[in-house]
Amino acid sequence: MIRFENVDVVYPGGFQGLKNVSLAVEKGEFVVIVGLSGAGKSTLIRTINGLVPYTSGTLTVGGDVVDAGSRRGLRRLRSRVGMIFQSFNLVTRISVLSNVLVGRSSQTSSWRSLLGWYKPQDKEIAFRSLERVGIVEKAYVRASTLSGGQQQRVAIARVLAQDPEVILADEPVASLDPPTAHKVLQDLRRINRELGITTIVNLHHLDMARRYADRVIGMRGGEVVFDGPVEEATDVAIEAVYQRSLTAEDVVVDGSPVESAGR
Ligand SMILES: Nc1ncnc2c1ncn2[C@@H]1O[C@H](COP(=O)(O)OP(=O)(O)OP(=O)(O)O)[C@@H](O)[C@H]1O
Numbered sequence: 001m002i003r004f005e006n007v008d009v010v011y012p013g014g015f016q017g018l019k020n021v022s023l024a025v026e027k028g029e030f031v032v033i034v035g036l037s038g039a040g041k042s043t044l045i046r047t048i049n050g051l052v053p054y055t056s057g058t059l060t061v062g063g064d065v066v067d068a069g070s071r072r073g074l075r076r077l078r079s080r081v082g083m084i085f086q087s088f089n090l091v092t093r094i095s096v097l098s099n100v101l102v103g104r105s106s107q108t109s110s111w112r113s114l115l116g117w118y119k120p121q122d123k124e125i126a127f128r129s130l131e132r133v134g135i136v137e138k139a140y141v142r143a144s145t146l147s148g149g150q151q152q153r154v155a156i157a158r159v160l161a162q163d164p165e166v167i168l169a170d171e172p173v174a175s176l177d178p179p180t181a182h183k184v185l186q187d188l189r190r191i192n193r194e195l196g197i198t199t200i201v202n203l204h205h206l207d208m209a210r211r212y213a214d215r216v217i218g219m220r221g222g223e224v225v226f227d228g229p230v231e232e233a234t235d236v237a238i239e240a241v242y243q244r245s246l247t248a249e250d251v252v253v254d255g256s257p258v259e260s261a262g263r
Contacts (some may be wrong), residue, residue: 001026001027001166002061003025003060004059005058006056007020007058017043018040018054018223022057023227027196028192029214030214031217033045033216033217035219039221040221040223041202045200048061048200049077049081049083050067050068054066054068061077062080062165079162081164082158082166083167084152084156086171086174087175088148088152090154092144096130096140097123097126099155101122103129122161125161126157129157130157132157133153133191135153148180155172160191166198168200172184181208185208185211201213205251213230214229216229225241
């Protein structure tokens with residue numbers, strides 16, 4: 001589904017954000033990227049939907065070469081690749097439903113999107129997406145009135161409404177308290193399993209990474225320095241990624257019991 005071949009990212013100031021990254025993510029995988037701050041996790045995720053242009057190598061999504069210079073190519077790519085951010089990125093002064101309908105805009109003519117005239121089937125898809133994340137009863141509520149966890153669920157519903165092949169989530173739970181963070185990750189994991197959507201998530205906390213990932217990618221200094229099944233992401237392996245001993249802060253988020261991820 002996603003293939004990096006010797007991909008480099010050099011930022012305009014000359015800083016090298018990715019160094020010779022080669023990896024493949026297969027359809028339906030749930031991959032978590034870990035690494036210290038500045039390791040290149042966001043850069044890696046953002047090259048996949050063309051938010052950060054890569055400067056050499058080849059990157060393909062579903063067989064198509066990612067070309068951040070092609071507006072048409074980017075539009076097509078972004079209709080297939082949904083993105084979830086730490087800060088939710090909702091339009092908070094409009095309703096939850098209107099936010100989710102934004103996910104339909106790539107399939108809707110621009111005048112309809114502009115006027116908010118969505119087809120009944122688009123509304124149906126939006127409601128179904130809200131049902132999947134368990135907040136359909138909030139459809140007509142202003143997004144600003146929701147809690148952080150609920151807002152992130154709306155952001156997930158918006159991505160689902162676009163019917164993506166890939167979901168990228170850049171620190172999706174960093175602004176949430178630990179129990180809410182687990183609920184949002186459980187949603188992402190369940191959706192991955194139910195719909196087979198390839199999912200790549202950046203996470204800070206190791207226990208969350210280990211609880212939800214099928215596969216862990218470890219980054220340091222713009223390079224992939226660990227790539228393996230979650231069972232191999234032991235403390236020793238992650239200490240090698242971080243190049244220091246693990247601290248309680250790296251591992252433990254909270255002591256409260258959480259529902260099993262069902263793996
Ligand atoms: N637009 C930019 N221009 C120049 N350098 C950048 C730019 N964006 C990121 N960088 C640099 O690239 C490196 C990797 O950043 P990135 O955001 O990918 O790291 P990260 O692992 O996601 O970190 P964090 O967990 O703190 O978000 C950092 O040193 C950062 O300062």
